[in-house]
Amino acid sequence: MRADAARNRDRLLSAASEVFAERGLDAPLEEIARRATVSIGTLYNHFPTRESLCDAxxxxxxxxxxxxxxxxxxxxxxxxxxxxxxxxxxxxxxxxxxxxxxxxxxxxxxxxxxxxxxxxxxxxxxxxxxxxxxxxxxxxxxxxxxxxxxxxxxxxxxxxxxxxxxxxxxxxxxxxxxxxxxxxxxxxxxxxxxxxxxxxxxxxxx
CATH class of the missing domain: 1.10.357 (Tetracycline Repressor; domain 2)
Incomplete structure (x- = not known):
């Protein structure tokens, strides 16, 4: 994985941890992408489903x-x-x-x-x-x-x-x-x- 892709993934995991903790597992994925400062497309590139993000x-x-x-x-x-x-x-x-x-x-x-x-x-x-x-x-x-x-x-x-x-x-x-x-x-x-x-x-x- 390229360094920039790895950084995006780490930001997404950090943001998802925060958002799910605050709002629950049905929180909007768009909010996770926004907090990670990446596009929703980048989120789906790393985690194609909500379940795959939760599993990470x-x-x-x-x-x-x-x-x-x-x-x-x-x-x-x-x-x-x-x-x-x-x-x-x-x-x-x-x-x-x-x-x-x-x-x-x-x-x-x-x-x-x-x-x-x-x-x-x-x-x-x-x-x-x-x-x-x-x-x-x-x-x-x-x-x-x-x-x-x-x-x-x-x-x-x-x-x-x-x-x-x-x-x-x-x-x-x-x-x-x-x-x-x-x-x-x-x-x-x-x-x-x-x-x-x-x-x-x-x-x-x-």
């Missing part, structure tokens, strides 16, 4: 989540590991609207991003199993319940971040207290089955 940006961000999960799984206190990962996950949501969109699957995702989201749920399943086995997380809490939390918290973050950037922490605090084993009360509705959850995660988004 998000692996590094998802690596941060991978590291948080590994740290949480290494925590000898299973509840602390579960709670710290949950907080780290939503801190990333709050910092980056594009990541919020990706993890909540608010927009159609590429196979690369879908794989990263599925990997995230694999970590969640391990953390849930550890905390339930330790007796600190209520026994009926399932991975699908965590998925529902992501959908709910992503919206809380979107609605409050402009006026109270840390308000989501209060909501999360209530949630974490509510799923402790020592505070559990029976819930009348069962969790989504794996098939139901898969249908939600892979179905069309509204």
């Amino acid at each position: 940006i998000f692996p590094a961000r998802m690596a941060v989540l991978d590291a948080a999960a590994q740290s949480a799984l290494a925590d000898p206190d299973a509840w602390s590991g579960f709670a710290s990962f949950t907080e780290a996950l939503f801190a990333l949501h709050a910092e980056d609207r594009g990541l919020n969109d990706a993890l909540a699957q608010r927009v159609p995702l590429s196979p690369t991003l879908l794989e990263a989201c599925h990997r995230c749920f694999g970590y969640v399943e391990q953390l849930i199993d550890r905390a339930r086995s330790a007796g600190s997380l209520r026994h009926d809490f399932a991975v699908s319940d965590f998925a529902a939390l992501i959908w709910a918290m992503s919206q809380v973050i979107r609605e409050t971040t402009a006026v109270a950037p840390q308000a989501w922490r209060r909501t999360l605090g209530f949630f974490l207290d509510g799923v402790r084993a020592d505070a559990a009360h029976p819930v009348p509705e069962p969790p989504l089955t794996p098939a139901q959850l898969a249908a939600v995660l892979t179905g069309p988004r509204r």
Whole structure:
């Protein structure tokens, strides 16, 4: 790649990171090109689709989540590991609207991003199993319940971040207290089955 082409690509990646973080994954590509000070044609020369641009940006961000999960799984206190990962996950949501969109699957995702989201749920399943086995997380809490939390918290973050950037922490605090084993009360509705959850995660988004 020529030096000028490499510089354009780097500018596009930097601009896309900023714009997606500010406006979400459906942000106009024209705004990314404008901020990178290149033409929209140059953007498409480097990244023919929106998905290819997202795939160039998000692996590094998802690596941060991978590291948080590994740290949480290494925590000898299973509840602390579960709670710290949950907080780290939503801190990333709050910092980056594009990541919020990706993890909540608010927009159609590429196979690369879908794989990263599925990997995230694999970590969640391990953390849930550890905390339930330790007796600190209520026994009926399932991975699908965590998925529902992501959908709910992503919206809380979107609605409050402009006026109270840390308000989501209060909501999360209530949630974490509510799923402790020592505070559990029976819930009348069962969790989504794996098939139901898969249908939600892979179905069309509204």
